Amino acid sequence: MTANTSEGATTAARVAANGLPTPERGGTSVVLQDLSRFFGATRALDGLSIEMAPGELVALLGPSGCGKTTALRIVAGFETADAGSVLVDGKDISRVPASRRDMGMVFQSYSLFPNMSALDNVGFGLRMRKVGTGSRRKKAAELLEMVGLGPQSAQYPHQLSGGQQQRVALARALAIEPRVLLLDEPLSALDAKVRLQLREQIRTLQQRLGTTTLFVTHDQEEALSMADRVGVMSKGKLEQIAAPDELYADPATAFVAEFVGVMNRLPGDLDSGDRVTVLGTSVPARSGSQAAELAGQPVDVLVRPEGLRLEVVENGNGIVTTRTFLGSVTRVGVLLDGDIALQVDKASSEAAALPPGASVSVTLPPEPVHVAARKATA
Amino acid sequence: MASVVAREAAGGIAPPRRRAPSSGVGAGTIFRWVVLIVTAVYFLLPLWAALRFAGISAFGSVIGESGFTSSLALSVRLAIITTVITIALMLPTTVYVHLRLPRLRRLMEGITILPIVIPPVVLIVGVLAIAPGFLKGTSLLLSLLYVILAMPFAYRALDAGLRALDLKTIVEASNSLGAGWLSTLWRVILPNLRTAMLSATVLTVAMVLGEFTMASLDLYQTFPVWIYVNSQTSGQVSVAASLLALFVTWVVLLIITMIGTRSSRKRGGGTVTLFTVARQETRGD
Numbered sequence: 001m002t003a004n005t006s007e008g009a010t011t012a013a014r015v016a017a018n019g020l021p022t023p024e025r026g027g028t029s030v031v032l033q034d035l036s037r038f039f040g041a042t043r044a045l046d047g048l049s050i051e052m053a054p055g056e057l058v059a060l061l062g063p064s065g066c067g068k069t070t071a072l073r074i075v076a077g078f079e080t081a082d083a084g085s086v087l088v089d090g091k092d093i094s095r096v097p098a099s100r101r102d103m104g105m106v107f108q109s110y111s112l113f114p115n116m117s118a119l120d121n122v123g124f125g126l127r128m129r130k131v132g133t134g135s136r137r138k139k140a141a142e143l144l145e146m147v148g149l150g151p152q153s154a155q156y157p158h159q160l161s162g163g164q165q166q167r168v169a170l171a172r173a174l175a176i177e178p179r180v181l182l183l184d185e186p187l188s189a190l191d192a193k194v195r196l197q198l199r200e201q202i203r204t205l206q207q208r209l210g211t212t213t214l215f216v217t218h219d220q221e222e223a224l225s226m227a228d229r230v231g232v233m234s235k236g237k238l239e240q241i242a243a244p245d246e247l248y249a250d251p252a253t254a255f256v257a258e259f260v261g262v263m264n265r266l267p268g269d270l271d272s273g274d275r276v277t278v279l280g281t282s283v284p285a286r287s288g289s290q291a292a293e294l295a296g297q298p299v300d301v302l303v304r305p306e307g308l309r310l311e312v313v314e315n316g317n318g319i320v321t322t323r324t325f326l327g328s329v330t331r332v333g334v335l336l337d338g339d340i341a342l343q344v345d346k347a348s349s350e351a352a353a354l355p356p357g358a359s360v361s362v363t364l365p366p367e368p369v370h371v372a373a374r375k376a377t378a
Numbered sequence: 379m380a381s382v383v384a385r386e387a388a389g390g391i392a393p394p395r396r397r398a399p400s401s402g403v404g405a406g407t408i409f410r411w412v413v414l415i416v417t418a419v420y421f422l423l424p425l426w427a428a429l430r431f432a433g434i435s436a437f438g439s440v441i442g443e444s445g446f447t448s449s450l451a452l453s454v455r456l457a458i459i460t461t462v463i464t465i466a467l468m469l470p471t472t473v474y475v476h477l478r479l480p481r482l483r484r485l486m487e488g489i490t491i492l493p494i495v496i497p498p499v500v501l502i503v504g505v506l507a508i509a510p511g512f513l514k515g516t517s518l519l520l521s522l523l524y525v526i527l528a529m530p531f532a533y534r535a536l537d538a539g540l541r542a543l544d545l546k547t548i549v550e551a552s553n554s555l556g557a558g559w560l561s562t563l564w565r566v567i568l569p570n571l572r573t574a575m576l577s578a579t580v581l582t583v584a585m586v587l588g589e590f591t592m593a594s595l596d597l598y599q600t601f602p603v604w605i606y607v608n609s610q611t612s613g614q615v616s617v618a619a620s621l622l623a624l625f626v627t628w629v630v631l632l633i634i635t636m637i638g639t640r641s642s643r644k645r646g647g648g649t650v651t652l653f654t655v656a657r658q659e660t661r662g663d
Contacts, residue, residue, distance in 0.1 A: 078550055098553040109544055111551040115569035124565075125555035169551075176555060 027054025028089055028179040028212045030075070035084035037070050037236075044070040045081070046236035055210040057203070058241070059227035061220055063259070067236040068216045069184060075214060076182050077101050088179060099128075101180075104173030104211075108185040110165045112157040118144060118168045119153040125176035143171040147201065163194035170202060174209065181206065181213040187222060199226055220260055224248070232256045250286075254372035257302045262331075264308065264342045265375060268301040270294060276301055276371055279317070279364055286368040294373055302370035305331060305345040309363045312353055316361035318342070320354050330354075334362055425624075428617050436618035443615055449604035456517060456600065457586040460524040464532045464582050465575060467525065472536040473567060476545050483537075490533040493526050498591040501526065506596065520596050524586050531581035539574020543567075576638045580631055587627060 030052040037045040045067045052058050060068035073079040075086050077098030085094045093101055104125075112121050123131075123140035131139070144153050147167040149160075157165055166186050173181060183202070187195045203226045206213050217223050223230045224244040231241035232255070240252035251257035258265075268278035274285045278301045310332060321341075322333035330351035334342045342362060346354065354360065440446060475482050493501070505523060506514070513519040545567070552562040568575075593600040599607065601623060609616035 076550075076554060078553075097558075098550070099556050099558050101554075102556075103554060105551065105554040107547050107551060109547050111544070111547045113548055113552070113566050113570070114543070115566075115572075124552070124557075128556035128561060172551075172555065182554075 027210050029054050029087075030180055030212055030214070031087040031090075032071065032075065033085045033087060035071060035074060035081045035086070037067070037074065037079065037082050043236050045074075045084075047084070048233075048236070048238055049084075050231055050238065050241060052212055052214065054212055056228045057206055057213040057215060057226060059215040059217055059223035059230045060233055061217060061223040061230050061259075062233035064218060066233040068218075068233050071233075072182055072184055072214055072216045075180070076103055076105055102176070102178055103180045103182055104176055104178030105182040105184065106166065106169045106173050106186040108188055110157065110162065110189070111169055112160075112165055112172075114157050117154050117156055118149060118160065121157070121168055122172045122175050125172060129176065140171075140175060143175050144168070146174075146205070147171045161194075163190050163198060166190065166198060167201070170198075170205070174205065174211070178211060181211045183213065183215040183217075185217055188217070188219070195222075202226065224260070230260075232259055234259075251370065254302060254370065257370050257372075262305055262343055264303045264305065265300040265372075266303060266336075266340065266342070267338075267374065268299050268371065270297075270299050270371065276369065278369070279362060281364050281366065283364055283366050284368045285371045294371060298374040299371050300374045301364075302372055303364065305343045307365070307367070307369075308342065308344045309365060310334070310344045310346055310354070311361045311363075312358055313361040314359055316359045318360050318362050320356050320358045320360055322356060323351060323354065325351075334360060336362060425621070428621055432614045432618040432621065436614040437622065440615055440619045440622060443608065443612070443619075445599060445604050445608070446619065449599050449601045452517065452598065453587055453601040456521050456524060457583045459518070459521040460528060460586050461579050461582045463521065463525045464528045465578060468529065468532045468536055468578070469568075469571070469575070470563075472533060472540060473545070473563070476537075476540045477549060486533065487537075490529045494530050498527065498589075499595065502592040502595045517598060520593060520598055520600075523592050523596075524582075524589065527589065527592075528582040528585055531585060532578040535577035535581060536571065536574050539571045539577070542574075543570055572641060573638045576634055580634050584627055584631065587623065 030050075032048055032050040035045050035048040036043070048067065048071055050058065050071075060071060062068050070079060074081050077093075077096065081094065085092045087093070088101075112118075113124065116124065119137065119140050122143050123136045126136040126139060141150065141153055144150050147170055149164060149167055149171070152160060152164060152168075157168075160168065166189075169186070186202070187198055190198065199222055215223070215227060224247070227244065229241055230244055230247050232239045232247065234255050240247060240256045242250075242252075247256065248261050251260060257263050266278050268276040270276050270285075271282060275282050276285050276299065277283075283301075306329075318334040318336040320332055321335050324331040324333075325348060326345075328348055329345045330348045332344045332346055332351060332354050334344055336342060344362060472486075475486055501523060505519070509519055513522075548566055548570075549562055552566045557565065588602060589600070590602040590606065594603045594606070601619075605616050605619050605623070608619065
């Protein structure tokens with residue numbers, strides 16, 4: 001508690017001396033240790049553990065109700081974990097109230113104070129830290145400039161667009177030079193163009209300031225494009241946490257494989273050992289895909305659209321149903337024998353030869369594939 | 379029409395043409411005017427009759443009438459004390475229920491409506507029978523009873539104000555920026571509830587200034603009681619005082635509403651009405 005108060009004073013001193021926030025030397029490490037939280041009989045968090053390195057941006061990604069927001073709110077101090085703890089720079093802050101955690105937060109809904117101008121909103125946290133009026137207004141103005149809203153400093157929240165409000169909220173959260181920045185789906189209420197601009201702005205600022213950031217989103221594109229590491233959650237548990245490219249290329253579980261990116265499911269037969277036969281080809285199962293545990297059960301093979309080969313042949317094993325132009329590649333929809341729908345990516349230059357109705361052959365290269373228990377069909 | 383043609387000729391885009399007004403007045407319009415006139419007559423006729431009965435000269439003698447100043451002062455004092463106690467009790471309660479016990483909101487609505495359902499005479503008789511002795515001899519007892527009577531109005535005004543805010547989010551935002559509960563209440567919640575508190579104040583003051591039953595049974599000569607007593611001896615002065623009170627109350631309500639609306643509009647809110655506060659809107663882009 002005392003430590004936090006003195007840190008607040010240090011922040012004030014830094015602000016008064018410098019103006020713009022400066023990266024903290026070494027940054028702040030955050031550890032979520034075995035967090036569990038129940039809401040009645042519902043288990044919102046089930047032993048969640050994450051370690052965040054100083055200056056790192058970690059995104060928590062998952063479907064609605066997976067517990068990601070609960071985890072963020074526990075870190076912020078708005079919820080209390082039933083078990084587990086949150087460590088900031090090695091100190092357990094589980095019992096520290098939200099107002100003393102020194103964490104900046106940007107909320108999903110517009111959270112600006114309606115009775116204050118943009119400038120006063122940004123300066124609010126500094127006012128709470130007893131920063132003098134002159135320094136406070138100077139710094140608030142600089143932060144508004146930083147998010148590109150200098151001319152709007154005198155405007156009230158209702159006079160700003162949604163995107164502008166979230167930028168003011170970001171400036172407000174950064175003004176206190178938080179040890180940790182928490183972002184609770186801050187872009188979800190914005191339209192696509194503004195969302196893209198703001199997400200680039202957030203990432204640039206976060207890297208420039210070196211603030212350790214926890215970002216919650218259900219939008220995988222946002223998570224993969226912004227985060228150093230992405231934690232995929234399901235039913236209160238962390239399925240996998242990894243760098244975006246690793247998460248995409250080497251998913252740890254079937255849930256991650258299907259949640260991140262586009263994934264095809266093909267029925268396969270497990271051979272003895274770690275091989276599976278699919279589309280008439282025997283391919284190795286990836287290590288970690290639990291092929292051994294699935295022995296004797298019907299299985300599906302998980303393959304990404306770019307992991308399949310597609311050739312035009314007469315009397316092939318499938319028919320082209322759709323073509324979607326995505327720029328350099330075109331996503332081709334194929335219906336295989338047995339009513340199995342697939343998506344296959346082809347270079348757009350080659351996709352012209354694949355009109356809907358064309359007979360094609362879909363094959364798998366002999367590379368390791370993910371194997372999962374077969375999904376029950378309706 | 380000529381200007382539209384001129385704009386088109388100049389290369390401008392003509393705005394969508396308005397439908398030409400129909401030659402006859404619609405039945406709906408006639409009905410609306412009839413309702414308006416009947417309602418106006420219903421409200422204004424008694425006032426006009428009272429004004430005619432009292433005569434203009436009676437207004438001059440109201441102030442000099444015995445008991446006028448003391449009864450008005452008592453009513454104003456009761457109004458101030460009642461308003462302060464009502465706001466002090468209802469504001470934290472309503473905020474707490476909204477933030478922490480939202481499931482109790484329906485129960486609160488039910489409880490706060492009770493003073494309207496229970497006749498004031500029942501309340502005052504019951505309270506006088508059980509009130510502690512040190513309260514019976516003071517006007518504070520009357521104020522405490524008025525707090526109960528004001529509860530339905532004050533709760534609804536504050537509730538409407540809180541519903542217009544995303545209270546949970548702004549409180550959490552304030553906390554995350556380092557504000558404790560008192561700072562959050564003082565700097566964030568109260569300024570955003572100014573309009574709602576104004577509405578609650580107006581309703582409470584109006585209620586206290588007009589309350590008769592409890593005051594007369596508790597043997598206090600408040601302004602309404604004085605008007606009634608005076609009517610026994612000087613009907614014209616009494617009616618003039620009633621009209622004066624009505625006019626002054628109306629002007630006070632109008633001023634408060636106008637000030638509230640101006641302050642609310644500056645911050646993106648809507649017109650101040652007594653039970654509703656327009657939600658803040660954000661530009662759509």
